[in-house]
Amino acid sequence: MGEKEHIKELVGVVGAGAFGTAIAMLLAKNTKVLIYVRKKSVVDAINKTHKHRGTVLSKDICATNSLQEIAERCTVIFPIVPSKDFRDMMIEFAPFLRPYHILIHGTKGFAINRQCVTGDGFAREDVNTMSEVIRQESIVLRTGCLSGPNLSDEIYAGKPTATVIGSKFEEVIDIGKRFLGSENFHVFGSHDLIGMELAGALKNIFALASGILEGKQLGRNIQAILITRGMMEMIYFGKAMGASSSAFLGTAGIGDLICTATSVKSRNFRYGKLIGEGETKASLEKTFPLLAEGVRTLRIAKRLADHYKLHVPITKILYEIIYNEYDVQKAIDYLMRYPYHVDVDFL
Amino acid sequence: MGEKEHIKELVGVVGAGAFGTAIAMLLAKNTKVLIYVRKKSVVDAINKTHKHRGTVLSKDICATNSLQEIAERCTVIFPIVPSKDFRDMMIEFAPFLRPYHILIHGTKGFAINRQCVTGDGFAREDVNTMSEVIRQESIVLRTGCLSGPNLSDEIYAGKPTATVIGSKFEEVIDIGKRFLGSENFHVFGSHDLIGMELAGALKNIFALASGILEGKQLGRNIQAILITRGMMEMIYFGKAMGASSSAFLGTAGIGDLICTATSVKSRNFRYGKLIGEGETKASLEKTFPLLAEGVRTLRIAKRLADHYKLHVPITKILYEIIYNEYDVQKAIDYLMRYPYHVDVDFL
Secondary structure: OOHHHHOOOEEEEEOOOHHHHHHHHHHOOOOEEEEEOOOHHHHHHHHHHOEEOOEEOOOOEEEEOOHHHHHHHOOEEEEOOOHHHHHHHHHHHHHHOOOOOEEEEOOOOOEEOOOOOOOOOOOHHHEEOHHHHHHHHOOOOEEEEEEOOOOHHHHHOOOOEEEEEEOOOHHHHHHHHHHHOEOOEEEEEEOOHHHHHHHHHHHHHHHHHHHHHHHOOOOHHHHHHHHHHHHHHHHHHHHHOOOOOHHHHOHHHHHHHHHHOOOOOOHHHHHHHHHHOOOOHHHHHHHOOOOOHHHHHHHHHHHHHHHHOOOOHHHHHHHHHHHHOOOHHHHHHHHHOOOOOEOOOOO | OOHHHHOOOEEEEEOOOHHHHHHHHHHOOOOEEEEEOOOHHHHHHHHHHOEEOOEEOOOOEEEEOOHHHHHHHOOEEEEOOOHHHHHHHHHHHHHHOOOOOEEEEOOOOOEEOOOOOOOOOOOHHHEEOHHHHHHHHOOOOEEEEEEOOOOHHHHHOOOOEEEEEEOOOHHHHHHHHHHHOEOOEEEEEEOOHHHHHHHHHHHHHHHHHHHHHHHOOOOHHHHHHHHHHHHHHHHHHHHHOOOOOHHHHOHHHHHHHHHHOOOOOOHHHHHHHHHHOOOOHHHHHHHOOOOOHHHHHHHHHHHHHHHHOOOOHHHHHHHHHHHHOOOHHHHHHHHHOOOOOEOOOOO
16 A cells, blocks of 8 residues: 555545445545444445446445444535435434535435425425535535536546536535546536426436437437426526526536437436336336436426416426326427527526 | 509519528528629529529529619628638628618628638637628628537428527517518527637537438447537637637537538538548549538638647547548547547536
């Protein structure tokens, strides 16, 4: 073990799903990584074989099933768990966290505020981004998120890409760049944390929709229009929820959307493709056990759209397709006739 | 022949390439079409067999090799010829054109001003869009363009898409909508004619670049980033040349770019893919006889970038790849290390 090895800081990752594992692999190019996995058998497999998800991991990645150990040994931690589990994870994690911790999450979805009892008629204050959940449930102040066109399979294969670290704190962005950046992984910084989180969550809706067009074999022309108009609907949501347009037009906005909405390596796109091929949400519950984030985000977004009276026809009709089995062809006909009078109106 | 048949207006199309033919087919859903083709043998084939480019044409499409006949029988005309031939076509066409003619072109490229003798150091006044060429070379006042994610093969197959008609004249937009619109072809309108023409021309550069990444099999993540940053470079060009950001963010901007830069049905993308696979401009001159528009636009854009001192690293390094056989891998390494400090700076 060389001298350099000794001074490497230990960085934490919470969650060893596809993306959490990809982030651990990127971190391991620069530092040592401790990854939290709930299952003891997976922890042991990672520590013994250095293999996970069919991929060989760096020997600089170790696993633990103790959140306490993560908190005690790591200052910088990347929580990357599904949005539906994020708040519960934070509640479990919080007792071990201190004000010096830095949490940069990689979760693309929304959480419902604990104060919201109805579950209906969501307004901005009922819907939280993950950085808000971190602030609500723990003493941690310095939060950030990472988002961009980051299909995990391509990161495993060492293919080049970029991400954006969003944070109010320059220090968090600098730390993210230092630990994550490498010759094949460019890290941008942004201070528009909320805009980036909204973009990251909402884009999964349009990845679903684009997948449906793929399943119906309707071609790239209409997919490109869907992505363009999807970006606009994302901006309308963002404006209603207090974000500027800018995050939606960058790497973590349209960049991530283009990637997720045109690749079968995206889980949301694949889910949509199956819907386009004739499956339903009910039929997919058996074969697609790990629900695509977009399906959950869509339900929340539909209620936000109703509350803010937004003109987001794609979001609304997609909700009918997924949740009420509305006919896909009828939905497309409806959108083709939708009276869009102007092409760009958000600037 | 029914009564409705008699009142159909005859609309002209100049050029029977892939896109000209697609536009003729769309027009023929609403009206009668006269298409100009230079070669007599092609004219005869279309009029006798109603087949062209391996596709069955509507019987409402007839062909002629007389520009005079097009001008005399049609008020509304869609010129769709390669940018390098556009001015010569207009010079030939002009003697037959009258102030009542309406020309909506579908050509995505630039023309060099006749006053520009050096061919070097292009500024805005040396580089013309096709609507400017129409105004310079003819008496026609009411011009427009059409642009959007419109891969011809998908239009032939009847797959749904949308386009944008850009014109200063509401009347031109309305006429374009009336003749081109159908249940599978939505027509938006825009008054930002120049912005749309710049977007339409410049996007071919980034379709080339994206094709190179495809040829190198570098994945969808990096392609999505290329498209995002390509959109930004387009906006920098647009701003320097007097256009607003808006056209670049709509259906005819990012929409067209996404489509062209991710589909092998795009000629510019295919050209780039071959470069990525090891071909050169010289080697492709034999096998890719109909030069991709993007190659020509790239040369002009490079000079505009030098003149306006624009920070457009993708355009500049792509120029070196195509025109000076600069190593593709070195170019990618250079871009991955390019000191982009901010992600979105054009708003």
